[in-house]
Amino acid sequence: MNDAKRENLTNKIIIEFSKTLEMFNLNQLEARLFAYLYLSEKPLTLDEMSEALGKSKTSMSTGIRSLSDVNLVTRVWKKGIRKDLYQANSQLFKSFMNWYINKWIEAANHQKDSLLEIDKEIRHEQDNEDASENLANLEKQLKAIIQFHNEVEILFRDIKQE
Amino acid sequence: MNDAKRENLTNKIIIEFSKTLEMFNLNQLEARLFAYLYLSEKPLTLDEMSEALGKSKTSMSTGIRSLSDVNLVTRVWKKGIRKDLYQANSQLFKSFMNWYINKWIEAANHQKDSLLEIDKEIRHEQDNEDASENLANLEKQLKAIIQFHNEVEILFRDIKQE
DNA sequence: AAATTTGTACAGTTTAAACTGTATGTAAAT
DNA sequence: ATTTACATACAGTTTAAACTGTACAAATTT
Numbered sequence: 001m002n003d004a005k006r007e008n009l010t011n012k013i014i015i016e017f018s019k020t021l022e023m024f025n026l027n028q029l030e031a032r033l034f035a036y037l038y039l040s041e042k043p044l045t046l047d048e049m050s051e052a053l054g055k056s057k058t059s060m061s062t063g064i065r066s067l068s069d070v071n072l073v074t075r076v077w078k079k080g081i082r083k084d085l086y087q088a089n090s091q092l093f094k095s096f097m098n099w100y101i102n103k104w105i106e107a108a109n110h111q112k113d114s115l116l117e118i119d120k121e122i123r124h125e126q127d128n129e130d131a132s133e134n135l136a137n138l139e140k141q142l143k144a145i146i147q148f149h150n151e152v153e154i155l156f157r158d159i160k161q162e
Numbered sequence: 163m164n165d166a167k168r169e170n171l172t173n174k175i176i177i178e179f180s181k182t183l184e185m186f187n188l189n190q191l192e193a194r195l196f197a198y199l200y201l202s203e204k205p206l207t208l209d210e211m212s213e214a215l216g217k218s219k220t221s222m223s224t225g226i227r228s229l230s231d232v233n234l235v236t237r238v239w240k241k242g243i244r245k246d247l248y249q250a251n252s253q254l255f256k257s258f259m260n261w262y263i264n265k266w267i268e269a270a271n272h273q274k275d276s277l278l279e280i281d282k283e284i285r286h287e288q289d290n291e292d293a294s295e296n297l298a299n300l301e302k303q304l305k306a307i308i309q310f311h312n313e314v315e316i317l318f319r320d321i322k323q324e
Numbered sequence: 325a326a327a328t329t330t331g332t333a334c335a336g337t338t339t340a341a342a343c344t345g346t347a348t349g350t351a352a353a354t
Numbered sequence: 355a356t357t358t359a360c361a362t363a364c365a366g367t368t369t370a371a372a373c374t375g376t377a378c379a380a381a382t383t384t
Contacts, residue, residue, distance in 0.1 A: 006297060009284055016276040017307055020314070023269055039303050056374050061332055082382065083330070092310040097317070107185055114178040122171055138171060141201050145179055148254040155259070159321065218344050223362055244352065244359065
């Protein structure tokens with residue numbers, strides 16, 4: 001009956017930890033997966049995770065792949081073991097912040113570029129204009145939105161250096 | 163045919179801007195709603211938004227309510243107009259960052275408290291232990307998770323002051 | 325080489341989120 | 355006081371996300 005106690009405590013931790021992880025835009029499965037993996041002392045196989053979380057192996061496969069893609073989880077080799085083993089990256093703060101901040105910078109930058117393209121289009125439109133219409137206001141708002149993207153990008157770049 | 167041109171440009175902006183807004187955990191409707199509202203020069207009614215975004219008035223109502231709840235959108239009064247009028251808060255960076263950072267701080271803090279409760283439970287468990295089991299490792303990991311929450315909270319508090 | 329074990333692609337199902345139309349209570353207008 | 359116009363609660367529907375089981379290719383074991 002002691003294993004049950006331990007499992008109960010583990011579950012409670014997973015539930016709370018997951019809530020935070022979901023704020024990083026992990027979906028529920030990914031969050032639980034990471035949390036469980038982190039709490040485990042040793043690397044785990046897809047089958048073990050499937051068993052523990054009560055979800056299909058396919059789900060584990062896709063979930064682990066997502067987490068690996070963003071470097072939150074690492075595949076690990078152990079001689080004599082055929083199955084893939086995975087473990088959570090142990091540097092919680094560093095791993096998550098690094099990934100998240102970069103995601104923000106990249107997104108802000110990319111969308112800013114797209115918006116600058118649109119701005120170009122507007123200005124071009126304003127040139128050969130029949131003067132019947134006024135795009136000036138739209139462009140003014142657009143400029144503010146671009147500036148917003150700039151500020152977001154700068155903020156996260158600053159955080160990156162801290 | 164000039165209105166069509168303008169609408170086309172507006173749509174392009176909305177699409178790009180929305181992507182950024184969704185990174186703040188707005189859902190698609192909320193993002194588009196805010197973007198459209200921001201681009202509009204004047205406050206809009208639910209019916210106007212419904213018409214413009216091609217979604218039901220009920221959707222507008224719930225979407226606007228969400229945005230109002232977090233202070234991204236404000237209700238506005240104009241004499242002689244019976245319908246509710248809404249406008250986007252014009253201080254993009256300030257509004258979004260303020261809201262988002264507070265959300266993070268609150269969440270990190272709250273989950274940290276829950277985790278501390280669990281830690282208490284574990285320590286209590288360890289006392290009247292039949293020694294048959296070892297929760298030490300679990301507690302070690304839990305401590306690290308709590309520390310993670312601490313660091314997240316501190317980071318966002320720092321950002322808040324900049 | 326044959327047989328077994330593994331991860332994952334894919335089609336189909338289940339579950340949850342998003343959305344709509346009707347109904348209702350409230351406030352303004354007549 | 356009656357009528358009209360409005361926002362939203364709610365039940366039901368549609369759409370999208372999450373999940374599963376089967377099948378298959380790659381790798382290992384026999």
